[in-house]
Amino acid sequence: MLDKNGIAKRIAQEVEDGYYVNLGIGIPTLVANYVRDDISVEFQSENGILGMGPFPIEGEEDADLINAGKQTITALPGASYFDSATSFAMIRGKHVDLTILGAMEVAENGDIANWKIPGKMVKGMGGAMDLVASAENIIVAMMHTNRAGESKILKRCSLPLTGVGCVKKIVTNLAVLEVTEDGFLLLERAPGVTVDDIKTATEGNLIIKGEVKEMNV
């Protein structure tokens, strides 16, 4: 079973040379730590920076330089700053190659819910609805089940949707799944996790074809 860093590590393997990548808040943010350093990747943060670097050294924080999670950051050589309309031009215009974001629920038709629990929690969608509606390459980073052990990989989402039919790939603490026309195709299982464990934790239709290999993380 993977922890949050493990999920981030596995997702980092999906990042290719020359990619522009948008990382959501939470687990996705950790992905930056595990990208191979022999490839060139630029991170976009939707509040208005391309070429985002690591957190600043203590004492060098700049209130005018943050990421979408409101964390202080740095800029790498070749970076640029821009306004919010331009930032979403990058996203909506499909210039960002890979979007990695968290989810509360994902359904076997590719629907995703991650912004609202009616009557309880309404933080808002932020940039997530623009991201999922536009990106052609979306990876969802999430826990396979909630704290009560209930599956978050569902036949249909129960929460208000963020986007419809947009998720292609999911990396959880248990597995790597591909969203196909027939349901969740199990691509890989986490170290120490059996196919049966994944079956039990998955409410949506799980498709198993032949031997399911263990992740290499």
Place this chain on the structure above:
Amino acid sequence: MLDKNGIAKRIAQEVEDGYYVNLGIGIPTLVANYVRDDISVEFQSENGILGMGPFPIEGEEDADLINAGKQTITALPGASYFDSATSFAMIRGKHVDLTILGAMEVAENGDIANWKIPGKMVKGMGGAMDLVASAENIIVAMMHTNRAGESKILKRCSLPLTGVGCVKKIVTNLAVLEVTEDGFLLLERAPGVTVDDIKTATEGNLIIKGEVKEMNV
């Protein structure tokens, strides 16, 4: 009767303090020469400059600094350069206070034609269609008649339109006209021009109310 410079001089009286003004090619360009120098006016050129100054001194021309008429220009203190989308955001968004442009024909319903003579001349509309569709304050600078002596101030335009119902005021070599619901209201006549001269030269409905004063140019 006014010459081109006279028309420009009369129009310059309509320019108020604090105005952002877009000047079309031809007579409108001359207006800049006659604006009172105790007021502050900024000229916008739709190819991407606000705060346009006079032509450069010989030897100081910069190929990267032109106006919409492709003439070399200079920039005044407080000027800015921007792209074409931003330029038309200024125009379409009604941030430009006054638009002065030429016309081949104007009709009593406020229609204007100035971009095409079918089968003969098709230079294109350039920015004129955006300007006339958006500006709330448009002054047309034109000759009252064509070279054959035929009126260009018409009941209906015969040429393909640039915009509908948009012209409010016209300054010609003979008169200042306001476009009203009932037709062209004669506001002023040029020095040495009689009301009858203007009647003869105007095909559209001309409204004369009381004494028509002579222009003060």
Place this chain on the structure above:
Amino acid sequence: MIRKTKANVTEALVGVQDGMTFMLGGFGLCGIPENAISELVRLGVKDITCISNNAGVDDFGLGLLLHQHQIKKMVSSYVGENDEFERQMLSGELEVELTPQGTLAEKCRAAQAGFPAFFTPAGYGTEVAEGKEVREFNGKMHILEEAFKADFAFVKAWKGDAAGNLIFKGTARNFNPCMCGAATITVAEVEELVPEGELDPNQIHIPGIFVQRIFQGKDYEKRIEQRTVRQK
């Protein structure tokens, strides 16, 4: 001669009234118009609608207006990090319209640029699309979104000049440029106000035509929401 430069925030905010709609720049607490917000608190204008990507935190930014119950309605994309906000919203005291962030930015830009409406894919198939026209383009579904309408836009820039030209700094730029010229009156507060001619015309982010009033702000706190650092 008409002058855009105002002596202080009070002069710059002349005309704000109860029931008006305001746009406020900033992302989180980064690049927010601190002076304008303080003045709105002091003036005590009520029943206002605020268009702002976020709603501040409990004791800073728009949170200050929330605490005084001055806000009737918020139009935002993300409103976490604010307990009082959540309480007012869940209790029904505060009306909230949540809008995808890119759509929010573009509804500002549409107002600035004179476009009444545009089609966007964001929000199709979600609550956001309810009551909106849906149309397919290039095999993909889109919804029709309309431009915002607002009385005042309050923005914060790094440098500005007497002509209203603005330059922003780092990611404090965010929504600020999009809101300039998107309201009837745009009020810009700047860290450094310089005479005309001192800013390079090639490096101006927002030409002065989009700004009606400008003033030199003061006492910027520039609070950091999530101070994150690494070891040397």
Place this chain on the structure above:
Amino acid sequence: MIRKTKANVTEALVGVQDGMTFMLGGFGLCGIPENAISELVRLGVKDITCISNNAGVDDFGLGLLLHQHQIKKMVSSYVGENDEFERQMLSGELEVELTPQGTLAEKCRAAQAGFPAFFTPAGYGTEVAEGKEVREFNGKMHILEEAFKADFAFVKAWKGDAAGNLIFKGTARNFNPCMCGAATITVAEVEELVPEGELDPNQIHIPGIFVQRIFQGKDYEKRIEQRTVRQK
């Protein structure tokens, strides 16, 4: 590692083919991609559609492509100053789609920003509106315009870096930024190509994400169309 920097114009234009649609920056002869145009002439690609505000003059800019009859269709706002153009158009050899200048700019920007369509007042009640949807917003009529689609965008900038970041100069900016990222492949030619990190991230006009290929241009003629001067 993937590199955007190309050694020369030939390498930068790999993939251009007969029948493609190209966007070309510039206003008149100001800010046009001179190197790309020369290479298109050399390559002799035919039946191309060019989206460009103007069509050059008889012996420079897009006029060079017109003379070789390489252009099947022009999408422009203003096409005066070019006798050969007028001849080809009136004789029917050349297909011409005239579009209001602001609409032209925004159809580029819509392609860049992923908007399939937008409503604009420009052209309502004219030939331009023929066959287009008309709708009233706020008591005013608008027409629906759709984003452009193009295979290559050729733009010219002043400075650029290896990441594809661009800075333009003066009014040579014009349509160039709007076209970046508005085609499948954007090729930028620059007067000065610098290493990453040399451009101030706060002063970049077009972030590199909108540019796929970049090269150091050469032999810029920068012809002036209307040399106008005043006396000292």
